[in-house]
Amino acid sequence: MIYREVAQNRTADVVVAQVESLILDGVLRPGDRLPSERELARALDVSRPILREALDDLAARGLVESRHGGGTYVADVIGEVFRQPVVALVRSHPRVQADYLAFRREVDAIAAGLAAERANADDRALLRGILERLDEAHAAGDVQREAELDVEFHLAVSDCTHNTVLLHTLRACYRLLADGVFYNRALLYGEADCRDRLHAQHHAVAEAILAGDGAAARAAAAAHMDYVAAEVAARQEADARAAVSARRRAVAEARLDGPRGGRGPALGLTETTAPGGRRGRTA
Known part of the structure; x- marks a missing residue:
């Protein structure tokens, strides 16, 4: 068991300090679930009102969080290196x-x-x-x-x-x-x-x-x-070479399969009709 009994001064601050140390030392990771309220109060040897006060304090400071479906979890205290x-x-x-x-x-x-x-x-x-x-x-x-x-x-x-x-x-x-x-x-x-x-x-x-x-x-x-x-x-x-080869192959096959002797549309372009009947090209 990673939690230790609180031998004296059974206050919420002592409980908070113990959980803080477990998070800071990497014993508890983001997403780890804390024991149930009853189990944790028994392990720490504190009353449930004191434990609730400690958990409320930890939650207010963003160290733990309650999730849908029940349970208290270590919050994402690591955060992001980049936004x-x-x-x-x-x-x-x-x-x-x-x-x-x-x-x-x-x-x-x-x-x-x-x-x-x-x-x-x-x-x-x-x-x-x-x-x-x-x-x-x-x-x-x-x-x-x-x-x-x-x-x-x-x-x-x-x-x-x-x-x-x-x-x-x-x-x-x-x-x-x-x-x-x-x-x-x-x-x-x-x-x-x-x-x-x-x-x-x-x-x-x-x-x-x-x-x-x-x-x-x-x-x-x-x-x-x-x-x-x-x-x-x-x-x-x-990967870069493969991408170039794929494009080269696509263009080469289009050229080989195109009309012989005709000019046809430019490779990779499609003919369109612009407003007023003018013909144009789009990619």
Whole structure:
């Protein structure tokens, strides 16, 4: 149980402070459901009126929220790195992906190094558990599950840093990754060779952290992000070439199938009749 009995000064402020710490430390994530009022009051050893006062205070400050159908949940305290209009711009300008991946390379390396230096027994147990699940998904060829565990793996590494600012900064970055804002992880996991390489890289990062080798962990994390950046760039280039080839083929086939010796309408244009009987062309 993550909640501790309130030994003395059983006031709403003490309950609020405990829940705040759980959110700040990353123990409770956005969307996590709190126990029922009865269960939580029993776990904290406080009266239900005091608990209600604490929950009202947390809700007023935007840390928890009640949802339709019942239950109290941790609110979206991470927020957005970018507002939605900027996210739309990012999606339409793939070159920003390179900036994101460059940022991730540096920050992920710092996180891995700190994780190796600061991880305790519980942190290492969690990391091993995620690694085992990654192994199972990889062996089963479950691409979707492996992509989901990819995010969980990086979240666990950030937890191991025991640096609150770094933890929440990375969680905001990984949300963009999970939402596919910068690139589609499923495409990377869709190719066997790429999946194998990513899997081996995750193992290299984890093994360095578990061994307490900060330098090796930083190097492994940087190498991992270098590989991801190279793969994403290669796929963007291939997609661009494919788009050009598709257009070239369409125009070539239209030219080959057009009237022989005739001038006909321009390729890619359709003849129209303008007001007054004049003929024109539109795309």
